[in-house]
Amino acid sequence: MNQASIANDGASPVTRVRLLLVSGFLLPLVCGLVFFWPDRTIPNVDDLFFIPWAMEWAGTGRHWNSLLAVQFPELQSYHLQPRLHMVLAGGFFAVAGTGTTALVLFEFLCYGLTSLAFVAICLRLNLRLAAMFTPLLFAPAFVVAGFRLELTGSLLFLTGLLVSLPLIQSEGPGDGSRYRTGVGVFGKFLLATAPLAAPAVFAWSLGAIAMIEIARLASRQAGPVRLAVEGLAALGLALLVFAVSVDFEFAAFFEQFAYHASRSTGGGFNDEAIFRAVLFAAAAGIVYRKARAAALLCASLAAGQFLAAFLHDKALIRNLAASMVFLVAVDAAFSAHRARAKAVLFALLFGVLSFNFVSFYLLSTPAGNAKDVAAAYSRDLAAGRRVFIDEIMAHHYLDQQTDGALAWTWGGTFPKGRPTRTADLEDGDVWYVSEYTLLGYLKGHHDTAKTLWPDPQYRRVPQIPCVLGRQSCNLPQERWTMMRLERTAGRVLAEKLGEGAGPRVLEAD
Helix, strand or coil, X not given: CCHHHHHHCCCCHHHHHHHHXXXXXXXXXXXXXXXXXXXXXXXXXXXXXXXXXXXXXXXXXXXXXXXHCCCCCCCCCCCCCCCHHHHHHHHHHHHHCCXXXXXXXXXHHHHHHHHHHHHHHHHHCCCHHHHHHXXXXXXXXXXXXXXXXXXXXXXXXXXXXXXXXXXXXXXXXXXXXXXXXXXXXXHHHHHHHHHHHCHHHHHHHHHHHHHHHHHHHHCCCCCXXXXXXXXXXXXXXXXXXXXXXXXXXXXXXXXXXXXXXXXXXXXXXXHHHHHHHHHHHHHHHHHCCCCHHHHHHHHHHHHHHXXXXXXXXXXXXXXXXXXXXXXXXXXXXXXHHHHHHHHHHHHHHHHHHHHHHHHHHHHCEECCCHHHHXXXXXXXXXXXXXXXXXXXXHHHXXXXXXXXXXXXXXXXXXXXXXXXXXXXXXXXXXXXXXXXXXXXXXXXXXXXXXXXXXXXXXXXXXXXXXXXXXXXXXXXXXECCEEEEXXXXXXXXXXXCCCCCCCEECCCC
């Protein structure tokens, strides 16, 4: 059966509209009510780098983050990362507000629109079961993403794939129409713009463009000259977006971005990414005879994952890619007579991915310490102390109004990425850190964590092993217990806020 007959097999326009309404709008809304509830959302470890930056831009038009003043004291305008994500989010915050609720709403909208884009792709390929389960499999991936750049980067990437779909579906020689040329330019423009929001998406965009163009050449849909003209036009538009996003300050951007990249951790060859790329390619091979367009989509993601192994790979985009390949390959490889078996398989995967989060949402309880935490924080600011906070404090206690605080990734070689030593506190400094941060996210492997909270005291909700990284497990039974640390007269005092026991002196520093 050729691709054209597959695309039109048994799906009337009314059926497609109904499926789009259910899988593109209704199910994401239900997932939003379950997974995106502000007091139960789980901030990402990098949130303090990005959120105050976007909210500062929303309020003043300035690209700056007061929480990073210790790391970058000489900078008055930030080009440490591409600005497009902060600009897009900042525009939303300027309208919706700059609190935690507005932040979670933005994250939900990114999830909903990204899910909608892939639902539309699945429906165009007549993969109706894949479309139905897309919002369910995408939701857990977004839960652990927080406010990272890949929120908007993945949205632009999926939109680029959706726009390019007519080129992916075409099998024969092209007719040179303006429509195909427009699709080619606009699709590549979106794929080229995605890395301007999130550099981690660069490998995926490059892989998708390469595979689509190779397929077009092989099927004589377009010649080298036409592809080159389209590519140059798309690149020119993307460069214009880049220029505007950096306020035409090219030298400052490349200097700061290179400086930040040189001091960041990670990178290098990723053998797990190579393994995933092989699996993606195998999926493409399996479905090629039954659904060429679906196979090309999987091949594009395989190429992106392969390149990401050598360039830059982040959790959200690779989790979304794995979900997309799984949905497409299973739905395309097996006939409609296996619909029940496919649905059971998709439902089992959703259960595995979401079990820990649902357990946390249903079984966790409030810590009841909000007044104590707010009062202590206000006293510390009024006393003029340097106050360091983690992302839990900013998200769940300060409503993202963090003026006067500093990020917990301070000092030393940037970024530390986690508070591991009380020795970093200078006399008079105060540090607010959550029990989840130290014993959940960090799993209690650091001396500071074990000194503050002995492992047996950490209570978590029932869980299965981590499948989406450290933030998908060890979720606390109490939301959210906080510790206040203060160095004074050479000693470090620790107080678990809300218990009324008062501070105690740490035996080891």
